[in-house]
Amino acid sequence: MNEYDEKWEEQINALLDGDLSARDAERLKAEATDDRELARAIVEAYQLQRAMDQVHVERAPRSLAKRLNAIPREHRSRPSFSLLQPRWAMALAAIPLMVIAVSLMRPDTPSASEIAQARQELAIAFAYLDKAAVITGREIESTVGSTMANAVTGSVNKVIQSENLTSKEKEV
Numbered sequence: 001m002n003e004y005d006e007k008w009e010e011q012i013n014a015l016l017d018g019d020l021s022a023r024d025a026e027r028l029k030a031e032a033t034d035d036r037e038l039a040r041a042i043v044e045a046y047q048l049q050r051a052m053d054q055v056h057v058e059r060a061p062r063s064l065a066k067r068l069n070a071i072p073r074e075h076r077s078r079p080s081f082s083l084l085q086p087r088w089a090m091a092l093a094a095i096p097l098m099v100i101a102v103s104l105m106r107p108d109t110p111s112a113s114e115i116a117q118a119r120q121e122l123a124i125a126f127a128y129l130d131k132a133a134v135i136t137g138r139e140i141e142s143t144v145g146s147t148m149a150n151a152v153t154g155s156v157n158k159v160i161q162s163e164n165l166t167s168k169e170k171e172v
Contacts, residue, residue: 008038012045072143089135093128096121 032039
């Protein structure tokens with residue numbers, strides 16, 4: 001692709017995204033009246049955008065999701081011991097809960113200050129658990145979500161491109 005094509009492609013993308021000023025959009029459309037290739041590129045870009053807007057992302061089958069989730073585990077190096085890993089963070093957060101549970105099960109009646117302290121520690125423990133759950137959720141979402149979306153949209157793009165090639169071949 002030459003510089004001329006890249007310039008038009010950037011402007012067409014900006015036009016579709018609504019990032020092109022009204023004056024620049026009018027200038028681009030005026031250029032398209034004189035340049036058939038540019039006009040064709042703009043029309044194809046609008047058609048592609050309309051087609052992509054109609055694409056519905058479907059959930060992958062469970063077996064495919066399992067295989068995709070296994071890929072990062074197969075290709076990453078052995079992790080070193082880290083307390084920031086979600087499983088260790090949750091285990092560390094559970095320790096104060098156990099201490100509180102054991103201390104609350106004592107037969108003698110705790111004082112008001114001990115109860116307040118226990119409530120505070122329990123709130124901290126739940127905050128740790130909540131944070132660990134958020135971190136784990138983000139990790140799962142980033143690993144599975146982007147992989148699944150890319151897999152589905154990539155195959156849809158291939159189908160659309162093959163249909164465009166087929167229609168161009170029929171025109172010729």
